Amino acid sequence: MTASKPQPRPCSIADALGVVGDKYALLVLRETLFGVRRFDAIARNTGAPRDILTARLRKLVEAGVLEKVPYQDRPVRYEYLPTKAGRELQPVLLLLKEWGDRHLAQTPPLVWEHDCGADVSARICCRACGEELRRGSVTPHYQVPGWSLAGPVEE
Amino acid sequence: MTASKPQPRPCSIADALGVVGDKYALLVLRETLFGVRRFDAIARNTGAPRDILTARLRKLVEAGVLEKVPYQDRPVRYEYLPTKAGRELQPVLLLLKEWGDRHLAQTPPLVWEHDCGADVSARICCRACGEELRRGSVTPHYQVPGWSLAGPVEE
DNA sequence: CGACAGGGTTTGATTTTCCTACTCACCGAC
DNA sequence: GTCGGTGAGTAGGAAAATCAAACCCTGTCG
Numbered sequence: 431m432t433a434s435k436p437q438p439r440p441c442s443i444a445d446a447l448g449v450v451g452d453k454y455a456l457l458v459l460r461e462t463l464f465g466v467r468r469f470d471a472i473a474r475n476t477g478a479p480r481d482i483l484t485a486r487l488r489k490l491v492e493a494g495v496l497e498k499v500p501y502q503d504r505p506v507r508y509e510y511l512p513t514k515a516g517r518e519l520q521p522v523l524l525l526l527k528e529w530g531d532r533h534l535a536q537t538p539p540l541v542w543e544h545d546c547g548a549d550v551s552a553r554i555c556c557r558a559c560g561e562e563l564r565r566g567s568v569t570p571h572y573q574v575p576g577w578s579l580a581g582p583v584e585e
Numbered sequence: 586m587t588a589s590k591p592q593p594r595p596c597s598i599a600d601a602l603g604v605v606g607d608k609y610a611l612l613v614l615r616e617t618l619f620g621v622r623r624f625d626a627i628a629r630n631t632g633a634p635r636d637i638l639t640a641r642l643r644k645l646v647e648a649g650v651l652e653k654v655p656y657q658d659r660p661v662r663y664e665y666l667p668t669k670a671g672r673e674l675q676p677v678l679l680l681l682k683e684w685g686d687r688h689l690a691q692t693p694p695l696v697w698e699h700d701c702g703a704d705v706s707a708r709i710c711c712r713a714c715g716e717e718l719r720r721g722s723v724t725p726h727y728q729v730p731g732w733s734l735a736g737p738v739e740e
Numbered sequence: 741c742g743a744c745a746g747g748g749t750t751t752g753a754t755t756t757t758c759c760t761a762c763t764c765a766c767c768g769a770c
Numbered sequence: 771g772t773c774g775g776t777g778a779g780t781a782g783g784a785a786a787a788t789c790a791a792a793c794c795c796t797g798t799c800g
Contacts, residue, residue: 438632440694442685443615443678448626449689450681452662453606453757460598464725464734469778475736477593484779494688505765507777515688515721516763521709522684523598524723525677526605530597533670534604539595545722548713554676555710558703565672567700568679570619574694579619581630608788624747633791639748660796662746 436582449493450519454478459516460523462496467509486535495519506510524552591737595729604648605674609641614671615678616649621732622664650674679707 450456455478461467466475468566473483487510488495495516501509524542528551531538542550554563561567572579593599604734605611612631616622621630628638642665645651654662679697684707686693697705709718716722727734 436629438612439616439630440691441612441615441682442689442691442693442695444612444681444685445689445691446681446685447608447611451606451608451611453602455600456602456606457593457596460596461594464727466735469680470776473778474591475594480779481759482757486678486755498785505767505777513736515684518684518687520679520720521707522677522716522721524709524718525680526601527596527598527671528599529673529677530599532673534597534600536597536600538597539727539732540597541726541728543724543726544711544713544716544718546711546716548711550718550723551712552676552718553710553712553715554679555708556699556701556703557706557708558699559701560708561699561701563676563679563699563705563707564673568675568705569698571696571698572619572694573696577694580621581626625745628747636750636790637747637788640787660798662747 436554438582439577449490450497452486452517454482455490455495456519456523456526458483458490459495459512459519460508462510462512463520464484467511469508469510472510484488490516495523521552528552594732594736604645604650605671607641609637610645610650611678611681612647613638613641613665614650614667614674615666617667617671618675618678622666622678623662624665645671676707679705682686683707 437458443476454476458472458478461472461475466472469483469487472478473480476483478486487496487498491498491510494513496510497513498508499511500506527540527542542552555561556563570579576583607629613627613633616627616630624638624642627633628635631638633641641653642653646653646665649668651665652668653663654666655661677690682695682697685691699705706708710716711718725734731738
């Protein structure tokens with residue numbers, strides 16, 4: 431009788447996707463990071479319906495990814511700025527862009543240039559040892575009561 | 586009369602999100618990368634309804650992220666393996682995990698250990714110059730006909 | 741034989757999304 | 771002063787996606 435409703439795996443990836451894991455959230459963040467911060471422009475550039483955009487913006491503000499700031503009074507108008515947490519999602523966008531460019535066979539419309547003059551290609555390294563992270567060099571450890579890597583553990 | 590339906594910004598981030606930008610796709614991929622590759626186990630660990638999971642798995646196979654492979658005949662049973670393209674999404678999961686751990690105030694249930702013995706903390710560097718990518722050191726360039734960084738350009 | 745495992749499909753209710761139109765507050769031109 | 775435009779949404783209703791639970795099919799085990 432204890433196993434009434436099996437819960438999914440507790441996981442911070444799932445938590446993060448609860449915030450940005452839908453069709454528009456990351457596109458909205460992309461726009462704000464591009465400097466496009468007003469409702470109408472975000473709606474146009476992402477293609478999000480206006481009511482959905484209203485809901486997403488509210489959710490992202492509540493989650494601390496965006497901040498809603500008035501930029502004029504009379505009439506009061508707001509813009510949406512990425513917070514620190516929002517800016518820390520930029521690498522996720524960069525990786526998705528690179529993955530999309532590599533695997534989705536579209537002409538890459540967007541190039542990100544690094545200060546050094548090169549087009550950005552991300553190299554993901556271990557902060558501790560400096561080595562590039564490769565397939566197989568990273569091992570997940572999963573120690574949550576009642577769970578293993580494979581799934582829930584019966585006691 | 587030409588501007589009947591304004592298209593959203595063409596962007597490989599949007600293309601990538603067309604494949605993995607929903608509630609379950611990346612959780613399904615997470616499971617396959619954890620070694621959980623069978624329908625029932627993926628359904629249990631992600632919490633996805635079975636019919637939705639069926640649809641997602643099909644979409645991910647079509648997109649070339651997963652591969653559907655029989656692991657026995659009589660009765661034939663399938664498992665889902667990440668392809669090369671699927672494995673290349675692992676860094677996205679790693680970044681989402683780190684972001685979730687940092688900003689969503691849950692005990693991090695999952696630790697990824699690098700070969701060097703340290704818990705993985707990703708450092709994202711420019712492949713060309715080796716410097717760590719920082720806020721402000723990356724500039725998007727957007728050269729698509731009819732578009733600028735800010736939005737569509739009227740001609 | 742009946743029970744179970746694995747991988748789904750079906751059904752019907754609930755929830756979200758989408759599209760179009762409308763509002764409200766103000767500004768600037770006529 | 772009122773007409774038109776801008777910015778940021780709301781409102782209404784149709785269409786699509788999601789959800790939970792039950793069902794199905796193939797084959798194996800006891």
